[in-house]
Amino acid sequence: MPEGACTVxxxxxxxxxxxxxxxxxxxxxxxxxxxxxxRIQEDRPMVAPGPA
Incomplete structure (x- = not known):
């Protein structure tokens, strides 16, 4: 998984x-x-902004 990404x-x-x-x-x-x-779904992949 890319940096800043996670799974709910x-x-x-x-x-x-x-x-x-x-x-x-x-x-x-x-x-x-x-x-x-x-309302966020379990097991949904999410991305977060990378470092500035």
Missing amino acids: RKEDTLSGIARRTGTITSDLAVLNDISDPD
């Missing part, structure tokens, strides 16, 4: 994934085309 785990939240990958929730939602941040 059962108990994950978008804000938790953002913290874990070093980004903010809104950027993660936009990058992964998530319209409802309260």
Whole structure:
């Protein structure tokens, strides 16, 4: 899996994934085309912005 990428785990939240990958929730939602941040799917691959 590329750096900054992860797979959604059962108990994950978008804000938790953002913290874990070093980004903010809104950027993660936009990058992964998530319209409802309260509904993310388990086992979904997600990408996070790379280092600046």
